[in-house]
Amino acid sequence: MFIMSKQDPKYSRVNRREQEQKNKRPKKHPRKKHHVLSTVLWSLLLLCIVVVAAGATLFFSYARSAPSLNEDSLKNPGATKVYDASNKKILTLGSQNAETLKQSEIPQQLKDAVVSIEDRRFYEHDGVDIKRTVGAAFSNFTNSSSGLQGGSTLDQQLIKLSFFSTKKSDQTLKRKSQEAWMARKLDKTYSKDQILTFYINKVFMGYSSYGMQAASKFYYGKSIKNLDLAQIAVIAGIPNAPSQYNPYSNPKLALARRNEVLDAMLKNKKISQAQHDEAKNKDISDGLLPYHQNKQKNEKAKIADPYLKQVLSEVKKKGYDPYGANLKIYTNIDMDVQKRLYNIANSNDYVYFPDKKLQVASTIVNPNNGKVVAMLGGRKNGDVTYGLNRAVQTDRTNGSTAKPLMDYAPAIEYLDWATYHSLKDEKYTYPGTNTQLNDFDNQYKGTMTLRDALVQSRNVPAIKTLDAVGIDKAQNFIGKLGFKYKKQLEYQNGIGLPSSTLQNAAAYSAFANGGTYYKPSYINRIETADGQVNDYSSKGKHVMQSSTAYMITDILKGVITSPMGSGTRAQIPGLYQAGKTGTNAYPDDISDKFPEDVSMDSWFNGYTKNYSVSVWIGYDHPYQGNNYLDKASERLAQLTYKEIMSYISQGKTNSDWSRPSNVLTKQLNGVRELYLAGSPDQSMMKDESKNSSRSSEKSSSKESSSEESEISSSSSSESSSSSEDSNSSSEETSSSSEDSSEPSSSSQESSSTEPSSTPSSSEQPSSSQPSENDGNNSQPSSSEQQQDSE
Incomplete structure (x- = not known):
């Protein structure tokens, strides 16, 4: 085999040729690489400069529109104001339960506790702590728990409490920029001790208390200067989450928060190890007053207490902090109506209540928009702030007021039944059970019309009607009227639904307006400190045909006007109205412990075209002592309704409902x-x-x-x-076509008259004596939890 050596001329020529070609190629110079890298770096630097310049421009643009710094806003605690439907102020939150301290009156230990837990570098930064902000941002980004405090300084927190909304969705870049700008300005305008004094006097401390001095007196019954280290640590820890860290609401969380404050003070070298250990070993209840509530000093707020409680709850659900957001809350409450409702319940000038323990709850709704006009949460409640509101409790069943909702309206809606549809009142057991259904009189009336069965409130025809409709359809029907339940209902619920006066007033509103359900609303609009306005009007949903609403209303007129009706004591001469009674009897297994013909609860739901009113009467503890309703007490629901409906109907248009064309x-x-x-x-x-x-x-x-x-x-x-x-x-x-998704014209007035006008002879309320038989006192078997009657 012939092998060419490296010395071979041919081999050498090939190598030389390749080498010549390589030499002709351009050489890569290190300078060019350096030039490209330099260009990239300069471009990045220029981009950073542009970004910073744009950011600075945007920051100063935002800052220019920030609110002006004023001392009144810094000093005044709880600046949120609540107004009625006429835009008249009801109260300023916290103004009645706020106490301020002078700068010289604040104990040094309190200052140390607040600074240690909220802003350790408070005396070093100039309003904004860049190091802390970057650290907090990095911690949030990495989800690490480095023990760093939040990014906001005490200055920024004070600015937010004084001038801005605390709603999470409002924490925008613009808002943060304005807070930072104003915090810097605050730090230049006031001393550190002045800023700390503003903060200590302003923060919300739970239970309508503003400022740490007010909190000290509320929780411990003494001035803050007389608290020991452990108690001061409790007070200093509350502002971060007042509803969780106060010792009444959650002692365990309050204890953990107190110890966190003590640990921060030790780390910040404000207390010794011995002081730390001694305070940490004290019980969280040490020196704490027994649980109590602040007393309402504002007369308007006292009268509107249950309504205001619901307003504040709704504000929080909408994402606002009513205690620290400086809001203007415009509600739907009519204070004249609210005051009359309060007076009816708390004096015997209108309705006679046999004792102070007997309770009443009521809700009044405008059926044309869902606005809650007034609300009564109880009687003889004293000056308690945001106490028990029985008007929204759902642990009592609404008796036979459930029959139009769950039984008869679905039968008309789904089965096209007429008001004269034939039903039999006879011996009957609940479908699928051996449980017999009875009426108050343990009698049966035989064949009767749907109208008579509802007017006289007979139980057997009602449950037979529910059986014809079907539980699923009936539950779906009332679900559209605001009655939501996690479990499937039973046949016994056809004569009693666990519900509140709020739910009942809103549901009956759909009968009043021709078939449209509005979710009840307390708030008209909210205005934030920086001028943003959010409206909260309720949008109606057509839930039944106008023919169904009209036919039910036509029958329910007879509950009040017919001599056989169960609600004749609710008659208001000349007023077009409709309504339904309801009572709940005691279960069979304990009924022998109470006198005959007594009840646990009494209801009346009534309405005109202008208002829907629901009233409940009963005792908080119906199984104790003499806490039962006799016949006279049962009638109080009707009489309370009559008093308030007579009052609110004055000066309102009084007209009958229009009959749909079909x-x-x-x-x-x-x-x-x-x-x-x-x-x-x-x-x-x-x-x-x-x-x-x-x-x-x-x-x-x-x-x-x-x-x-x-x-x-x-x-x-x-x-x-x-x-x-x-x-x-x-x-x-x-009326308009029943297929329309919009409310039909049946809700419009057929004949507009003055309130003094009276219905024609066929509609004139009966002047006969009311029947003693409400039809409200059936006694289900002890195996049934349902306690409704009628």
Whole structure:
């Protein structure tokens, strides 16, 4: 084999040629690499300069629009103001429970505790702690727990409390820039001790107390200068989370927070190890007063206490801190109505209450927009601030006021039942059980119309109706009316739903306005310290046909006006209104411990086109002693309703409800009955009318013929305006199509009159004595927890 050596001329020529080609290629100079790197670095530097310049420009642009620094805002604690529906101030939060300290009156140990836990470098920075801000940002980014405090200094916290909203969504770059700018300005304007004094006097400390001096007296009953180290540490730890770190709400968290303050003071060399250990070994309850609440010193706020409690709860749900955000809260409360409701419950000038323990709760809603007009949480509550609000509690069932909601309205809505639909009141057991259902009188009335069954509040027809509708459909129906339950309801709930007066007033509003449900609302709008305004009007949802609402309303008028009605004591002469009674009897297994014919709860839900009112009467502890309702006490729900409805209806337009075009009328046994065009009951009614006409006298035959003519003409003009029969008070106008998703015209006034005007003879409230039989006192088996009656 021939092998070419390196010395071979051919081999050498090839190598030389390759080498020549390599030599012709341009050489890579190190200078060029350095030039590219330099260009990149200069570009990055220029970009940083541009970013910083843009940031600075943006920062100063934001800062220029920051609120002006003023001492009044820094000094005044709890600047949030609450207004009524007429924009008149009810109260300034905290102003009645605030106490301030002079700079010289603040104990050094308190200053040390606050600075150690909130801002260790307080005396070193100039309002903004860059090192701390970067550290906090890095900690948040890495999710590490480095023990660093938050990024805001005491100066920034004071600025936020005094001038800005504390809502999380409002913590924007603009807001942070303004806080930082104003904190720097604050630090230049005031001394460190002045700033610390502002902060100590301003912070919210729980239970409507503002300032650490007020908190010291509230929790320990003495001035802060008389507290020991452990107690001072408790006070210093509260502002970070007042609802969690106060010793009443959560002793365990309060103890942990107190010890955290003591540890910070030790680390900051403000106390010795011995002082630290001694204070840490003390019980959190050491020196603490027994649990109590602040007394309401503001008369308006005292009267509106339950309403204000709900307002503050709603404000928090919307993301605001009402105690530290300097808000203007405009509510829907009518203080005149609220005051009258309060006086009805707390004096015997209007309604006589047999003892101080008997309680009452009530909610008044505007059915046309869902605004809560007034609310009563109880009676004889003294001066307690934000006490128990029975108007929103859902641990008592609403008795037979559930029947229109869960039984009869769904039957009309889904099954097209007429008001004269035939039902039997007879011996009956709950479907799928051996539990017998009884009425207050343990009797049965036999065959009766739907109208009579509801007016007389018979239990068996109601549950039979619910069975025909079906639990699922019925629960879905009331779910759209604000009654939400995690579990499936049972048949017994057809005569009693666990609910509040707030839920009942809002649900019955849908009957009043023609089928639209509005979620009840306390707040009209909120204005933040920097001028932002947020409106909170409730948007209605059409939840039932206007024909359903109208037919239920027509029946419920009879609850008040009919001699057989259970709510005749709620009559207000001349006022177009409708309503329903409800009572709850004691369960069978304990009923023998109480007198006969007594109840635990009494309800009345009533409405006009302007207001929906729900009233509950009962005792907080119905199983104790003589805490039961006799017949006289049961009527207090109706009488309370009558008093407040009479008052709020003065000067309001008084008009009847308009009949939708697909609701037809028929005289049956002297009663004006209603049915839906094309419904099964219409055909049945025609057949019965024909059979009746063959055997009746000539005059009756003429009347029947006339009524048949009305049915025929009404059926052929279903979408046109429908005329009332000869007994109607006035000619009614047609409503919009039932298929429309918007509220129908049935909610509009058919005849606008002054409040002094009275209904026609067919609608005139009865002057007969009310029946003693409410139909409200059935006694379910002890195996059933349902305690409703009617």
